[in-house]
Amino acid sequence: MHTALLLEMAAGAFPERTAVGSPRGGVTFEELAARARAGGAWLDEQDAVTVVFIGLNSATLPTLLFASAEIGKPFAPLNYRLPDEDLRRLLARTAPSIAIVDDDMIGRVEDVPGVLLAERSNFERACADPKYRSAPPPDADHDIAVLLFTSGTTGEPKVAVLRHRHLAAYVTSTVEFMHAEEDEAALVCVPPYHIAGVAAGLTATYAGRRSVYLPTFTPEAWVELAAAEQVTQAMLVPTMLGRILSVLEARGEWLPHLRSISYGGGRMPQQVVERAMALLPQVDFVNGYGLTETSSTVAVLTPDDHRAAMASSEPAVRRRLGSVGRPLPAVELEIRGPNGEVLPSGQSGEVYVRGEQISGEYLHKKVIQDDGWFATNDAGWMDEAGYLFVEGRLDDVIVRGGENISPGEIEDVLRQHPQVADVAVFGVPDNEWGERVACVVVAKGARPSTDDLAGLVKSKLRSTRMPEVWAFRDALPYNDTGKLLRRQLRAEMSAAEPATVGAAR
């Protein structure tokens, strides 16, 4: 089944409900379906295989997503924040394509071979044009739904392929059709080129929930939009939540309509979750773990899991606040060792997943196994009750003298220090041990002494976890979707002279 059918169903069941925007003046599900059909008919006239989007979040995003689905052309949102040269290089890889571009960005991407350009306002006009709105339904093959470029922190970005069947399976197995209450509204603030942004458009539609789009994220704008639109739920990446909490505290604004916050897309420091739960007691928190290649979420830590962990004095239950919860009912999950053997609970290995939503495929390269299992390249382990603890990318695990060390575990301890605002732990090459543990700290106020920090680590963790290289910086490098760029730090620190490392800024 294809994803445009999800919108057709919503428009059939609740035509008058607001799909996107404010309850007054927003776009209803019926209107969204009519726009998507018209937009699809217009796109179908263009001499292009792929439909690209370059621009900020707006109501155009779901329209374009469903319009592309309608006519069976892959939808490829690109990262407009990239430098022009990189953006143009990615765009060239989508040819033959048509790119719908925010009007004020079009100058950045002109004259790329094989790429037609249209301003976003032009596309919106076509969606309102009676000629296209009365076009007969297309007779299309529906195969590839979405192409997403990975963030490319390790090299040239790869293109993840999500087929209609993957996304439709994800939506229909996780969302109950039209179960949203009439007053529910989701605030979408992850960028259009993030899997969570794509998934949000699909799941909100199937649930019958209104969405409001934040053009570009700042914590102030987020809080203002959430208050003005009486937003009931939102998905955030880790760097966003802490910043939002600070704005809420400073303003004394507690968003009484807010019922649920989900977070994912990277490791969320446990302290931030605890702070959020204390500041917003009426809010349900959900941790969703997934990858682009898995059509978004494959495991969730539910609101009840959060509360049970928070209230427990049992360390094994309490620590589940730092887990990503348990696999979705339609997803199988295993932890495997280096030779592919399935590991028992408590042992760390690589996270494998299987299910109908798992694509595990890049353009020109399928990495999913014939039996359907996909190796996530994430390291993790499961506890006795099946809660998954993700330790980070497999490449980020520090291997010191044959022992695997998870950076996140050490970071969590260091964050408990009152003078630590942020911290990154990673491995640097070591002639004797293979790798040794390095650590970069962002101080909160006065810089803490390394003896003090070492004492904290020593009191909580085994001696092999003790960082041997310490450095202080004003800020850590993150990409724009909140992923810590550990590799960048590792490269910088590995290049630095050992003698100067301790004082590096």
Added chain:
Amino acid sequence: MQLTPGSRWKSAVCSTEVVVVKGPKAEVALECGGQAMIAHAAAKPEGQKPAEAFSAGTQPGKRFADEDTGLEVLCTKGGQGSLAIDGRAITPKEAKKLPASD
């Protein structure tokens, strides 16, 4: 009838529509309201009503997975008839509600 994944079917006797999620292991007849369903694009016969035994109704969003035949369908539009495979009524899967995560 060719119940291939992605193919769409409608009831001959009410407004019910379905999409096939997974095809059956062997050919079967998918019925609604006691009569074989027809292709989505086909013309619908007039004046038909669901048979009494198959008139419990369908609701959009309900998923049916039949263990015996392997056939899985999703109801995309509701109606007065109810679904059956080769004359045997089928019931929808219980929905499991998950918290929204994106």
